[in-house]
Amino acid sequence: MAIGLPSTDHFVLLTILICLLVHHCSAVYDVESTAESGKLMSAQLKLVGGSADFGPDVKSLTLTASLETDSRLRVRITDADHRRWEVPQDVIPRPAPGPQPKDVLLDSPGNPSMPSNSTMSSASSDLTFTIHASPFRFTVSRRSTGDTLFDTSANLVFKDRYLEVTSTLPADRASLYGLGEQKKETFRLQHNDTFTLWNGDVTWSDQPDLNLYGSHPFYMDVRSGGAAHGVLLLNSNGMDILYGGSYVTYKVIGGVLDFYFFAGPSPLDVVDQYTQLIGRPAPMPYWSFGFHQSRYGYKNVADLDGVVAGYAKARIPMEAIWSDIDYMDGYQDFTLDPVNYPSKQLRPFVDRLHNNGQKYVVTVHPAIKRQAAAHEDLFLKRNGANLVGEAWPGEVYFLDFMSPRSTEYWARKISEFRRTIPVDGLWCDINEPSNFKQWQPLNPLDDPPYRINNSGFHLPINYRTVPVSTLHYNGVSEYDAHNLFGLLQAKATHAGLLRDTARRPFVLSRSTFVGSGRYAAHWTGNNVARWDELAHSINTILNFGLFGIPMMGADICGFNGNTTQELCSRWIQLGAFYPFARAHAEKTTLRRELYVWEATARSARKALGMRYRLLPYMYTLMYEAHTTGAPIARPLFFSYPQDADTYGVDRQFLLGRGVLVSPVLEPGATTVDAYFPAGRWFSLYDYSLAYTMKVGKRVTLPAPADLANAHLAGGNILLLQHAELTTSAARQSEFHLLVALAENGTASGELFLDDGEPPEMGAVGGNWTLVRFSCDREESKGMVTTKVSSHVVQNSYAPSRAQVIGKVVFMGLQSAPKSFTIYVNNVELKAARTKSRTSGVFSVSGLSLAIGQKFEIKLVMSH
Ligand SMILES: *[C@@H]1O[C@H](CO)[C@@H](O)[C@H](O)[C@H]1NC(C)=O
Numbered sequence: 001m002a003i004g005l006p007s008t009d010h011f012v013l014l015t016i017l018i019c020l021l022v023h024h025c026s027a028v029y030d031v032e033s034t035a036e037s038g039k040l041m042s043a044q045l046k047l048v049g050g051s052a053d054f055g056p057d058v059k060s061l062t063l064t065a066s067l068e069t070d071s072r073l074r075v076r077i078t079d080a081d082h083r084r085w086e087v088p089q090d091v092i093p094r095p096a097p098g099p100q101p102k103d104v105l106l107d108s109p110g111n112p113s114m115p116s117n118s119t120m121s122s123a124s125s126d127l128t129f130t131i132h133a134s135p136f137r138f139t140v141s142r143r144s145t146g147d148t149l150f151d152t153s154a155n156l157v158f159k160d161r162y163l164e165v166t167s168t169l170p171a172d173r174a175s176l177y178g179l180g181e182q183k184k185e186t187f188r189l190q191h192n193d194t195f196t197l198w199n200g201d202v203t204w205s206d207q208p209d210l211n212l213y214g215s216h217p218f219y220m221d222v223r224s225g226g227a228a229h230g231v232l233l234l235n236s237n238g239m240d241i242l243y244g245g246s247y248v249t250y251k252v253i254g255g256v257l258d259f260y261f262f263a264g265p266s267p268l269d270v271v272d273q274y275t276q277l278i279g280r281p282a283p284m285p286y287w288s289f290g291f292h293q294s295r296y297g298y299k300n301v302a303d304l305d306g307v308v309a310g311y312a313k314a315r316i317p318m319e320a321i322w323s324d325i326d327y328m329d330g331y332q333d334f335t336l337d338p339v340n341y342p343s344k345q346l347r348p349f350v351d352r353l354h355n356n357g358q359k360y361v362v363t364v365h366p367a368i369k370r371q372a373a374a375h376e377d378l379f380l381k382r383n384g385a386n387l388v389g390e391a392w393p394g395e396v397y398f399l400d401f402m403s404p405r406s407t408e409y410w411a412r413k414i415s416e417f418r419r420t421i422p423v424d425g426l427w428c429d430i431n432e433p434s435n436f437k438q439w440q441p442l443n444p445l446d447d448p449p450y451r452i453n454n455s456g457f458h459l460p461i462n463y464r465t466v467p468v469s470t471l472h473y474n475g476v477s478e479y480d481a482h483n484l485f486g487l488l489q490a491k492a493t494h495a496g497l498l499r500d501t502a503r504r505p506f507v508l509s510r511s512t513f514v515g516s517g518r519y520a521a522h523w524t525g526n527n528v529a530r531w532d533e534l535a536h537s538i539n540t541i542l543n544f545g546l547f548g549i550p551m552m553g554a555d556i557c558g559f560n561g562n563t564t565q566e567l568c569s570r571w572i573q574l575g576a577f578y579p580f581a582r583a584h585a586e587k588t589t590l591r592r593e594l595y596v597w598e599a600t601a602r603s604a605r606k607a608l609g610m611r612y613r614l615l616p617y618m619y620t621l622m623y624e625a626h627t628t629g630a631p632i633a634r635p636l637f638f639s640y641p642q643d644a645d646t647y648g649v650d651r652q653f654l655l656g657r658g659v660l661v662s663p664v665l666e667p668g669a670t671t672v673d674a675y676f677p678a679g680r681w682f683s684l685y686d687y688s689l690a691y692t693m694k695v696g697k698r699v700t701l702p703a704p705a706d707l708a709n710a711h712l713a714g715g716n717i718l719l720l721q722h723a724e725l726t727t728s729a730a731r732q733s734e735f736h737l738l739v740a741l742a743e744n745g746t747a748s749g750e751l752f753l754d755d756g757e758p759p760e761m762g763a764v765g766g767n768w769t770l771v772r773f774s775c776d777r778e779e780s781k782g783m784v785t786t787k788v789s790s791h792v793v794q795n796s797y798a799p800s801r802a803q804v805i806g807k808v809v810f811m812g813l814q815s816a817p818k819s820f821t822i823y824v825n826n827v828e829l830k831a832a833r834t835k836s837r838t839s840g841v842f843s844v845s846g847l848s849l850a851i852g853q854k855f856e857i858k859l860v861m862s863h
Pocket residue numbers: 116117132133
């Protein structure tokens with residue numbers, strides 16, 4: 001959903017402010033005293049030299065450094081005398097920061113020591129913290145690698161509405177990723193990249209390098225050699241971050257400096273440590289891994305019916321159809337257009353979908369029509385009255401999701417609406433929040449002394465949203481809490497759905513903050529049907545994997561602008577591998593459902609066919625994400641951190657550990673330039689051994705017209721099912737076990753199963769099944785034995801007793817055997833149907849191995 005262009009007088013008004021961007025502010029503090037006890041150090045800092053720019057300096061600061069776990073260090077600096085805004089504990093639950101200003105500093109402080117440099121470490125912690133006394137600065141290092149991770153300069157600025165801190169970085173050895181939300185031309189940050197974190201409904205959303213819908217002040221730094229660490233500045237205020245290659249500078253307009261350092265050292269360790277703090281990604285229902293079709297501008301129920309029929313006729317899988325604001329009456333939440341979407345038509349339509357194993361998702365907005373709820377005390381306030389803004393319904397109030405009354409109202413509305421239309425999920429759109437009304441500068445709070453680079457033109461922070469002088473529940477100002485709006489709505493929506501259905505909710509949110517992954521999926525927002533947008537979608541999807549929001553996609557075929565058959569075909573080829581695969585388009589564009597062009601339909605059948613076969617793998621990756629924070633779509637360096645040539649790869653990505661996707665991202669391409677790290681790579685389509693790389697190499701691959709290249713790394717075991725038109729049908733089919741052998745004959749993998757919708761995933765006492773598979777090889781007396789075995793970790797999902805593996809495919813056997821014998825659980829299998837190809841692929845079918853029961857298959861070959 002997009003809103004209209006702003007009037008140009010904003011630019012006239014504001015370009016004069018651009019002078020602010022070169023401004024650097026300076027101040028210096030000295031350490032007055034420090035106290036240390038075990039894993040906690042605190043220090044008092046006093047101002048020794050400041051400047052008047054952006055307001056008076058805070059004279060006394062308190063620093064608290066704590067080794068919160070063996071791999072996490074927190075360093076928090078705040079005003080020693082006054083409490084300041086911080087992300088509330090109930091928004092992101094986390095250990096208390098230690099002593100508050102002027103409280104007793106430590107449990108047993110001993111005598112506060114005289115100012116001097118001092119280092120805090122502990123035998124078990126990989127991170128050490130060093131405070132330098134005069135001038136004050138601090139350093140964070142990692143013992144296991146000897147790296148200095150963060151090293152602040154003596155310039156530290158701490159004013160009421162302007163904080164600035166800089167750390168040096170080794171420009172030649174650091175590769176940074178993350179910081180957003182921004183559309184980037186490369187996934188790896190480039191020197192001199194700038195980031196503005198201020199959630200906005202951005203007009204030029206197809207332009208790179210502008211602040212978009214979410215704020216994630218988190219980066220991962222991979223040092224040459226492969227050791228990674230993470231840095232979070234937990235702060236919800238607006239900020240600019242400058243990455244100069246040899247330094248990173250934060251310029252923040254409020255709150256406190258609250259840094260968290262995550263030691264890694266592997267990239268997977270970093271996301272594990274990060275999501276342990278901010279919250280693990282929410283489990284997504286099984287069905288949400290199917291293909292979704294959406295469009296702004298579906299005219300009526302008959303139109304929706306036609307689209308569902310179009311997919312069925314073309315035999316293209318479609319799991320869920322979505323309604324944008326078209327279904328609403330006067331664009332109001334939880335209402336139905338009485339002419340085009342009357343409940344007497346919509347309800348039977350939804351019932352038909354459900355009978356067919358399909359789903360229905362609708363959009364909801366955070367702005368409520370003024371007349372609709374004027375009497376309720378639920379909304380953002382200004383000057384003691386409800387703030388009146390403008391949005392789709394006209395004059396609106398904005399729900400205040402900080403208020404328990406409002407979240408209760410929201411839950412009740414969800415529940416009431418579901419009695420009429422039992423929607424399967426909710427899509428929280430324009431929840432930055434977006435507002436069409438233009439505000440003149442209102443009061444000093446609305447116009448802070450430092451202007452962040454909002455929308456790339458230093459636009460006022462009130463631009464296209466609610467004024468920051470608006471108040472939330474408990475007197476919290478929008479100035480501080482603006483970036484939390486989308487997170488809080490997603491949380492309330494998740495809670496409302498969970499309460500009503502007692503099933504696992506599906507929530508998609510456009511606006512996000514640190515920790516949104518606990519509640520919602522996300523998509524890249526309003527993109528444009530252009531080739532550069534196709535390519536850049538990969539960068540944003542990989543970024544959100546780092547941010548703990550792995551259920552992520554981009555509008556397939558593009559949202560704004562007319563698409564072409566070729567672009568749409570290439571987009572579904574890539575989009576079929578997005579963790580979240582949804583096509584969505586804007587009202588004024590030509591229809592682009594995947595069946596519209598026959599060539600696109602062919603791509604869709606093949607690409608989504610592969611996706612549906614991979615569903616058990618994707619769902620197992622969801623389980624990994626939920627339990628360890630591991631992204632579903634990953635950059636190559638996650639699996640190959642030692643290979644520096646992977647650090648810049650962003651036109652390919654991995655699904656999980658070992659499925660490498662190399663899509664076409666340009667028009668007219670007949671080949672794709674792809675990088676393959678060291679090891680064996682098998683075609684995911686015909687199982688042949690495509691490459692054995694001694695070292696990583698670039699390869700020119702043929703680019704078939706209707707498929708993205710996809711390869712499986714040797715060493716992986718995958719479970720696949722059959723492609724069907726819905727995920728529920730695919731789930732009934734038998735499993736195939738693909739064993740892609742590494743050169744040394746080993747491979748491993750796992751499978752997670754549950755009914756796809758329990759609120760918890762893999763919880764203690766739940767009904768779920770987890771099976772690990774491993775394969776190894778033994779050679780003796782001219783005989784080579786390849787043995788695959790399963791290890792059932794838990795088996796309480798009942799259908800896993802009936803669901804079977806019907807076929808096992810070995811890839812990468814040494815050569816065609818002269819003779820072979822197969823044993824299943826040590827019994828020779830005589831009647832097996834086997835197929836052996838010279839390419840080292842050998843398959844055994846006609847099996848019936850219960851998933852939930854331990855088994856062992858031995859393939860004994862003589863050469
Ligand atoms: C403290 O560290 C600084 C560098 O930040 C160094 O110049 C100074 O000599 C050190 N002082 C002591 C007492 O070790």
